[in-house]
Amino acid sequence: MVWVMWRQHRAQVLATVGLLLLLEVYLLVAGQDAAVVLGWLPIAPLLIGIFWGAPLLARELERGTHRLAWTQSVTRQRWLLSKLGGLSLVVTVAGLALGLMVSTWVTAHDADRFGDTALFGGSGVVAGAWWLFAFLLGSAAGGLLRRLLPALALTIVVFLVMLFAMVQSRGNFAEPLRSLDDYPAAGTLGTAATWLAPSGEEVDTPPVCLDASRLTYLGCVEDAGYRSVYYYQPADRYWRFQWTETGILLLCTVLLAGPVVYRVLRRPV
C-alpha cells in the first residue's frame, strides 16, 4: 500500500516539497521584501485542498477506478487508513514545515506575527492545522459530490468562508485588554479603538466634533477632554491563540473525516 500511495501521489508530494524549498530560498534571498508575497499565505492551504484533497476520492469515483481499488486483496479499511492517514500525516508535516519557515523569517526580520493576519495564520502550529483542514475539506467534498470539478468549487467556497469567519473572530478568542491614552506596543493584536468622554462613557466619535473638518478634528476632541481608548490582545497571547485556532480547525477536520470514512467504508461499491 505504501508503494501504491507513493506511485499515485508522488507528483503532488514532490511538487509540494519543491515549492516549500523554493519558498525557503526566496525567503532567504528576498529578506524583508518577502513581506508582500507572504501576504498571500492565507490562501496557500487552498492549494492543498484543490490538488491533494479533492482528487483523492472524486477522481476514483468519477472514473470508476474505485471498483478496481476496493476489490483487491487490500481491504477498504486499509486502503482508507493508508491514503487518508498517510497523506494527512504528510500534509501536516509539510504545513508545520511552512510554519517553521515563516516563524524563522518573522524572528529574523522582527515582523509582526500576531497583529498581521497573514503571518499569524502562516506561522507556528496553526499553519499545519490549516493544511490538514483544507486536505480533509477537499476529500469530503470529493466523497460527497463524486465529481472533480464540482468538488473543487465546493472546496474553494467553503474554505474561503471558513477563512473569512476565522479572521473575523480571531480578536475574540479572549477578553481584550484596555489601554488608556497609550497606543498598544508593536506585536499586539488591536481589536477596537474608542474615545472616553469626561463623563466616563465610551463613544466611537465624540458628538461635539461631528461637524469638525478633517484638519480640526483632533484639536476638537482634545479640547472637549476626550481620551483615546484602545482594546488589544497582548503579544504574549500569541501561543494561546495559536492553540485555540488549531483546536477549532482540528475539530472541524474530525467532523469532515466522517463523510469520507462513511463514503469509503459503508456505501456499496
Added chain:
Amino acid sequence: MVWLTWRQHRVQLLVAAAFVVVVGVLLFVHASRTGTLVAPSEPDSVRRRNLLDSQFGQVGRFLLFSAALPALIGLFWGTPLLAREYERGTHLLAWTQSVPRQAWLGVKLAGLGAAVTAAGLVFGFAIYAWAGEFAPTRSAGRLANQELFVSTGIVPAAWWLFAFAVGVAAGAVFRKLLTAMAVTLGVFFAVYIGVFNTDARLHYATPVHVEETAPADRGEPLLINTRSGVEDRLPGGALMAATGWLDRGGVPLSNAETWSCASTSDYLACMRDKGYRWFAEYHPADRYWRFQLTEAGALLVAALALGAVAWRRS
C-alpha cells in the same frame, strides 16, 4: 456547434451569470442606501467621512477576493475545455464528426471567450458605478486604490479573459486536468502578483513631478512618511509614485540627510534653512481610463497569443 457549446458549458455559464447579476443587484442596493444615508451635497465633516468610510468598508473588505475571481475562471472555464477531452479521450469522438476541428475549437474559444469578457465587463461596471458613490473620499479613488483599479472598468474583463486563455493553453499543452490546473494557477498568480504587488503600474506613463521649498505646515513636523500631510497638497485621488526631499542640485537626499533635522524642534524650518526641497511624483486621477486601456490592451494581446498556442497545439 453553438447549441453543443451551450449544452456542455451551461452550468458554468449559468453560475457566472447568476454571480454577476447577484453582485450587481447587491451593489446597486448598497449604493442607493449609501446615497440616502449620506447626501452628496453635504459638506465635508467627520460624521460624513466616518459614514462613508464604514459604508465603503462593508463592501471594500471583499474587494481583495475579486482578485481571485480570474483564477477561478481559469480553473473552471479554461483548463477543462481541452484537458478534459484529452484526458478522457473524448476528443477522438468530438473531432471526428462532421464539424471540423477548427470550427469546434473556434466556436468554443470565441463563444466562451466572449461570454467571459461580457461577464467581466458587467462585473467591472457594477463596481465602477458603486464606487462612484464614494468618489469624494480618498479610499475610493479608482486609480489610487489598487484593489479598486483591478475591480472596476474594463480591467476585470481583461483579467478574466487572460486567465481563461491561460487555462485553455495549459490544457492544450499538458493534456491532464490536474497538471494543467496547477500550471494555470502558477502562471496566473505569477503574472498577477508581478503586476499587482510591484510598482509596474506606476510606469504606464511618466508621472507628474512637483516640488516646493519645505512647506510651512500647521505646526506639526511633516515627516516624509506622513502620507496625509503629503497628499493634502496634491489633487484628490492621485496615484502616488514617489515623495521625498531633494538637495540644492535636485538629487534625492540620503537617509542620513533626510533625518539630519529630525531632532530639531522645527523640522520643516530646519529643512528649509538647508535649502532642501520637497518633491512628489504622481499620476492624476484623470489618467484612470488611460491606465485601464494600457493594462487591458497588454492582457488582451497576451490572451490572443495564448489562444494561438492552444489553436496550434490541438
